[in-house]
Amino acid sequence: MTTLPYVDGNMLDGPLGEVFAVDMSTATGRCAHCGATGPVAALRVYSHAPGLVARCPTCTEVMMRLVRAPERAFLDLRGTALLQLPMPQVPAGG
Amino acid sequence: MGIITPGFSGRPRSAAPELPPGQYLTPDFPVLSAGPTPKVPRDTWEFVITTETGAEHRWSWDEMMALPQQTPTVDIHCVTRWSKLGTSWQGVSLDTLFEDVDTAADYALAHCYGGYTTNLPLDDLLDGQAWLVHTFDGEELPAEHGGPARLLVPHLYFWKSAKWVRGIHLGHEDTPGFWETAGYHDYGDPWREQRYQGD
Ligand SMILES: [Zn+2]
Numbered sequence: 001m002t003t004l005p006y007v008d009g010n011m012l013d014g015p016l017g018e019v020f021a022v023d024m025s026t027a028t029g030r031c032a033h034c035g036a037t038g039p040v041a042a043l044r045v046y047s048h049a050p051g052l053v054a055r056c057p058t059c060t061e062v063m064m065r066l067v068r069a070p071e072r073a074f075l076d077l078r079g080t081a082l083l084q085l086p087m088p089q090v091p092a093g094g
Numbered sequence: 095m096g097i098i099t100p101g102f103s104g105r106p107r108s109a110a111p112e113l114p115p116g117q118y119l120t121p122d123f124p125v126l127s128a129g130p131t132p133k134v135p136r137d138t139w140e141f142v143i144t145t146e147t148g149a150e151h152r153w154s155w156d157e158m159m160a161l162p163q164q165t166p167t168v169d170i171h172c173v174t175r176w177s178k179l180g181t182s183w184q185g186v187s188l189d190t191l192f193e194d195v196d197t198a199a200d201y202a203l204a205h206c207y208g209g210y211t212t213n214l215p216l217d218d219l220l221d222g223q224a225w226l227v228h229t230f231d232g233e234e235l236p237a238e239h240g241g242p243a244r245l246l247v248p249h250l251y252f253w254k255s256a257k258w259v260r261g262i263h264l265g266h267e268d269t270p271g272f273w274e275t276a277g278y279h280d281y282g283d284p285w286r287e288q289r290y291q292g293d
Binding site: 004006046048049050051053055060061062065067069072073074076 | 124125126127128129130131172173174209238253273275276277278289290291
């Protein structure tokens with residue numbers, strides 16, 4: 001039986017970089033289904049679909065869906081309980 | 095065996111087949127999937143229609159195969175812009191499955207092995223517009239195309255033709271499905287190019 005391949009979450013850098021102005025390649029996410037925390041780059045991305053479907057490598061449930069319409073993007077993160085993003089250092093004493 | 099002629103509500107067929115706007119023709123049958131392909135053995139497969147009152151109508155594989163079969167030949171249109179003309183299927187009309195279902199519901203939510211869902215108005219599943227199909231091009235429907243059985247609702251974008259379908263929930267409220275909650279259109283008429291929300 002053939003099954004469609006998935007690719008790793010590194011492929012999300014471009015599509016998510018279009019939405020977020022931060023570097024997503026080192027972001028981590030916590031799965032809302034099983035609680036596993038890991039790098040976005042380790043998600044399993046099914047891209048032969050009407051949108052990108054990123055699944056948790058631990059439980060395979062959906063953590064993220066990104067649909068790119070010509071002039072809009074839809075990002076559904078209900079499967080992600082927490083996203084940790086690398087940010088520039090906040091100046092001390094601010 | 096009913097012979098279903100292709101075409102969309104009397105739309106005339108010209109020598110060069112007309113495609114919905116924004117679609118291109120492909121001789122292939124691209125495989126699209128939002129997740130791993132579920133393995134569904136026929137001996138445990140079942141299809142269940144659940145009404146708004148909770149009443150269940152259930153078919154095993156053998157019971158479904160014993161129902162009157164139809165062989166629709168239809169054009170299909172994927173929202174990713176490919177269309178494929180004259181595809182041949184075999185399966186059971188949803189009219190047959192709904193024959194003894196007592197319902198006043200307006201909306202249907204198809205749910206699938208593997209967790210996929212898609213919503214449709216119940217009217218769009220009836221009157222010869224939809225099938226539960228298990229055979230494509232004379233062969234057992236391959237798992238990557240939704241086997242053992244999938245929905246076939248060719249007048250809507252193909253994401254509504256749910257692969258690995260296991261049942262339909264009926265209700266008074268419209269419940270958006272997998273792609274409909276992620277930006278895709280609630281109804282998905284290819285001839286009106288209803289791809290995304292607000293189209
Ligand atoms: Zn998980």
